[in-house]
Amino acid sequence: AQSVAQPEDQVNVAEGNPLTVKCTYSVSGNPYLFWYVQYPNRGLQFLLKYITGDNLVKGSYGFEAEFNKSQTSFHLKKPSALVSDSALYFCAAHTGTASKLTFGTGTRLQVTL
Amino acid sequence: DSGVTQTPKHLITATGQRVTLRCSPRSGDLSVYWYQQSLDQGLQFLIQYYNGEERAKGNILERFSAQQFPDLHSELNLSSLELGDSALYFCASSSSGAYNSPLHFGNGTRLTVT
Numbered sequence: 001a002q003s004v005a006q007p008e009d010q011v012n013v014a015e016g017n018p019l020t021v022k023c024t025y026s027v028s029g030n031p032y033l034f035w036y037v038q039y040p041n042r043g044l045q046f047l048l049k050y051i052t053g054d055n056l057v058k059g060s061y062g063f064e065a066e067f068n069k070s071q072t073s074f075h076l077k078k079p080s081a082l083v084s085d086s087a088l089y090f091c092a093a094h095t096g097t098a099s100k101l102t103f104g105t106g107t108r109l110q111v112t113l
Numbered sequence: 114d115s116g117v118t119q120t121p122k123h124l125i126t127a128t129g130q131r132v133t134l135r136c137s138p139r140s141g142d143l144s145v146y147w148y149q150q151s152l153d154q155g156l157q158f159l160i161q162y163y164n165g166e167e168r169a170k171g172n173i174l175e176r177f178s179a180q181q182f183p184d185l186h187s188e189l190n191l192s193s194l195e196l197g198d199s200a201l202y203f204c205a206s207s208s209s210g211a212y213n214s215p216l217h218f219g220n221g222t223r224l225t226v227t
Contacts, residue, residue, distance in 0.1 A: 043117070046217065103156040
């Protein structure tokens with residue numbers, strides 16, 4: 001069975017500082033990995049995905065994620081956080097043999113001035 | 114704006130009742146997904162349709178059913194409602210239903226069962 005873990009319920013960072021939101025996955029086969037963001041009272045928005053190729057993936061709003069096969073991780077990063085980045089972030093994983101996209105439990109990012 | 118429309122935004126109903134949630138996918142998207150989001154269960158996949166046919170089933174209760182119509186809109190029917198069914202229900206769509214296609218989510222329907 002595939003699973004996605006987001007070990008931190010909340011990440012706090014000051015505006016202008018780099019941020020990292022962690023994600024590890026457990027799937028059989030080659031993973032398809034995604035990051036989504038959810039703002040209050042809104043649906044999830046797609047940020048970026050890793051399918052194959054370069055381990056560093058760039059996405060929307062200056063976010064990027066690094067795929068690490070040996071550590072089965074797909075951490076979300078941004079060089080300089082903004083207050084407007086404060087939201088709930090979800091990591092998700094899929095394999096070609098699985099019938100569904102599995103989401104992590106979400107990490108709340110709080111960026112303060 | 115994702116282009117996915119869900120109605121109604123809010124629904125309050127009593128236990129034992131039946132409700133229907135409606136979803137219109139993004140223009141051109143053939144695949145529709147339903148998810149349930151609650152505080153204790155997180156984001157749970159319910160069911161996926163592709164071009165009118167059921168493609169994948171997740172943790173969907175027997176009291177729940179869904180369908181996708183020829184115009185590609187979808188409805189999720191919840192019956193014999195229980196207090197525990199209170200949650201945010203999301204519809205998402207994707208162009209092809211392929212595993213590497215990102216999902217585009219609507220803003221959800223918040224269901225409160227009293």
